[in-house]
Each structure stands twice: as structure tokens, then as C-alpha cells.
Amino acid sequence: GQSLEQPSEVTAVEGAIVQINCTYQTSGFYGLSWYQQHDGGAPTFLSYNGLDGLEETGRFSSFLSRSDSYGYLLLQELQMKDSASYFCAVREKIYNQGGKLIFGQGTELSVKP
Amino acid sequence: SAVISQKPSRDICQRGTSLTIQCQVDSQVTMMFWYRQQPGQSLTLIATANQGSEATYESGFVIDKFPISRPNLTFSTLTVSNMSPEDSSIYLCSVRGISGANVLTFGAGSRLTVL
Numbered sequence: 187g188q189s190l191e192q193p194s195e196v197t198a199v200e201g202a203i204v205q206i207n208c209t210y211q212t213s214g215f216y217g218l219s220w221y222q223q224h225d226g227g228a229p230t231f232l233s234y235n236g237l238d239g240l241e242e243t244g245r246f247s248s249f250l251s252r253s254d255s256y257g258y259l260l261l262q263e264l265q266m267k268d269s270a271s272y273f274c275a276v277r278e279k280i281y282n283q284g285g286k287l288i289f290g291q292g293t294e295l296s297v298k299p
Numbered sequence: 300s301a302v303i304s305q306k307p308s309r310d311i312c313q314r315g316t317s318l319t320i321q322c323q324v325d326s327q328v329t330m331m332f333w334y335r336q337q338p339g340q341s342l343t344l345i346a347t348a349n350q351g352s353e354a355t356y357e358s359g360f361v362i363d364k365f366p367i368s369r370p371n372l373t374f375s376t377l378t379v380s381n382m383s384p385e386d387s388s389i390y391l392c393s394v395r396g397i398s399g400a401n402v403l404t405f406g407a408g409s410r411l412t413v414l
Contacts, residue, residue, distance in 0.1 A: 219401045228391065228405040229342065236401070273341060277401050286332065287403055289342040 188212045188278050190290035197296045206259045206293045208274035216277040218250050218257040224270045269297045300396045301326050305406035312413050317380045320409045322392035327372035336389040348375045382413045
């Protein structure tokens with residue numbers, strides 16, 4: 187089975203940089219993904235790391251270290267609209283069907299003016 | 300990415316009744332995933348629905364409580380049966396994006412409140 191741990195909440199100010207960590211335990215690892223969910227909205231895909239290293243997409247970056255079973259999401263130049271819940275997720279293989287995504291408990295990010 | 304329409308968007312239900320949630324996708328997909336999100340919680344996978352075969356349920360979820368239909372490659376339903384207040388949740392259907400198996404596109408969700 188899989189388990190993921192991430193902080194329950196983080197607070198930062200506009201313009202700052204924040205890092206949301208995720209550690210995982212898995213019997214079969216096929217990559218770490220990040221999703222954003224605004225209050226009342228659907229989760230939306232942000233980033234994916236299949237290999238070690240940093241992936242950058244605009245103000246958001248995601249990092250993975252498979253040897254440490256650890257990853258993080260880095261948000262730069264924070265804006266008020268970044269206030270949301272952020273979930274890390276790992277893919278668990280289902281036979282030959284490509285797998286299912288298991289989500290962490292989520293980190294609620296509050297951006298203050 | 301796929302566009303998913305889910306309905307109802309929200310409903311208030313009486314204890315002991317059942318409600319069916321519909322999920323329509325604008326493209327053909329092999330697998331559809333049903334998740335539950337209890338208030339303030341994470342997303343928990345209920346089952347994986349494949350067209351033409353029985354859904355695969357996760358531990359803690361059973362077909363009698365959450366029957367799923369998958370009549371074609373663009374549509375699925377999830378029924379929440381014999382509801383109790385503990386079933387008050389957001390139910391979301393999702394499909395894989397064209398970018399690969401690690402990218403899910405979600406419907407807007409169905410927020411059920413059971414009284």
C-alpha cells in the first residue's frame with residue numbers, strides 16, 4: 187500500500203516563497219504528482235515528477251528525490267489566488283491497467299497580504 | 300484535456316434514501332475513477348470503472364453500498380445507497396488526461412448532504 191505525509195497547513199505572505207513537502211511510503215513508485223484545489227472547486231493538476239530533480243512550470247516548481255522518498259512543491263511570488271489546498275499523489279500500479287492515484291491529506295495554504 | 304460534466308452538483312438527501320450521480324465525459328476513456336472527499340479531507344478512491352466489466356472497489360467500499368455502472372466509454376454513474384449522515388461528502392469522477400497516467404482530470408463534484 188501507499189502512505190503520504192504532508193503538512194496540514196502553511197501560511198505565507200504575498201510575494202514570498204513557500205515550500206510544501208511530501209514524504210511517501212510505497213510498494214511500487216511511479217511518480218509524484220501535485221494537485222491544487224480551491225475551496226469548493228475540483229482538484230486540478232499542477233505538476234509531475236517521474237525522475238529525480240526539479241520540474242519548473244512558471245511560478246511553480248516540483249522536486250523529487252526517489253532515494254529519500256521525498257518531494258516538494260515550491261511556489262514563488264505568492265499571490266492571494268494561490269490560497270488553496272495542495273495535494274501530493276503517487277501512482278500505484280493496478281495489474282497492467284496503468285495504476286490509480288493515491289492522494290496525501292493535503293496542505294492548506296493561506297496567503298496573507 | 301477532457302471535459303467532465305457531473306450532476307447533480309449538490310443535493311440534500313434524507314437518511315435511508317439512495318442517490319445516483321452521473322458523470323459524462325466529452326471523449327472516450329477506458330477507465331473512470333470515482334473519489335470521495337469528506338469535509339476538509341483528502342480524496343479517497345472508491346472504485347475504478349472500466350467499460351464492459353465490473354468496477355474494481357477499494358478496501359472499505361462495497362458494491363452494495365456504491366453500485367457503479369459503466370455502459371459506454373463516455374459515461375458512468377455512481378449510486379450512494381441507503382444513505383446515512385456519514386455519507387455526506389463530495390463525490391468526484393475523474394479520468395486520465397492525455398498527458399499520461401499521472402494526470403487526472405476531475406469533474407466539478409457532487410456535494411451530498413445527508414440529513
